Amino acid sequence: MIPRLVQHFGGVPHVAEFGRTYCEAFGTDLTMADLVEIAKGHDGKTRGALSERSYPVILDTDPLMTAVWADMxxxxxxxxxxxxxxxxxxxxxxxxDLPWVDDGTRMFGSPAQRQRFFDLSRKILEERGVRWALVSGQGSTRYINALRAIEALSRD
Structure with a gap:
């Protein structure tokens, strides 16, 4: 999804998931200190991308979602x-609504864990009062729904 969004918006910068890189280098046996380092690393990469270019910058994730990992x-x-x-x-x-795929760094693959992570993610977005939208669907439908959500939220 991220590459398609980057292309759609004219090749804008994007910040990849820092936690994946971290886990590939150091493993997935994470401590709370690791999660803070992941969050700080992602935030640093985001700030760097924003300093090089104004909006938009597309982020794969951010410290809010790392906080959900801590909760989990x-x-x-x-x-x-x-x-x-x-x-x-x-x-x-x-x-x-898509199947979970074990890629070596993903966690929380059971239906109950996936639902809990989803619920905690929704909760933190609501707690922080940020603008957000739920995107569902499969294949091109999911992509189109993401574009529609971005368009709708951009008007608000």
Whole structure:
């Protein structure tokens, strides 16, 4: 989805998922300190992308979602997450209507875990009061729904 969105918006910069790179380098046996480092790393890459170009910049994820990982893994968040304020202008919350694929770094693959992660993600978006939309569907329908959500949220 990310490459298609980048292309659609004229090759705008995007920030890849920093947690994936981190886990590929250091493994998936994460501590709370690791999650804070992942969040800080992603935030740093986002700030760097924004300093090189104004909007839009497409993010694969951000520290809000890393906070959800903390909730899932430890049932709590490091205080750093509450102090982070560099939220995106628009969030897309992707529905869990696609099959889960184990790629070596993904976690939380059972239906119950997927639902819990989804619910926690929705909750943090609502708690922070950010603009967000639910995107569902398969294949091209999902992509079109993402574009429609971005368009609708951009007008708000």
């Amino acid at each position: 893994m430890f049932g709590r968040r490091d205080p750093w997450f509450a102090t982070w304020t560099n939220t995106a202008d628009i969030y897309l919350l992707f529905d869990i």
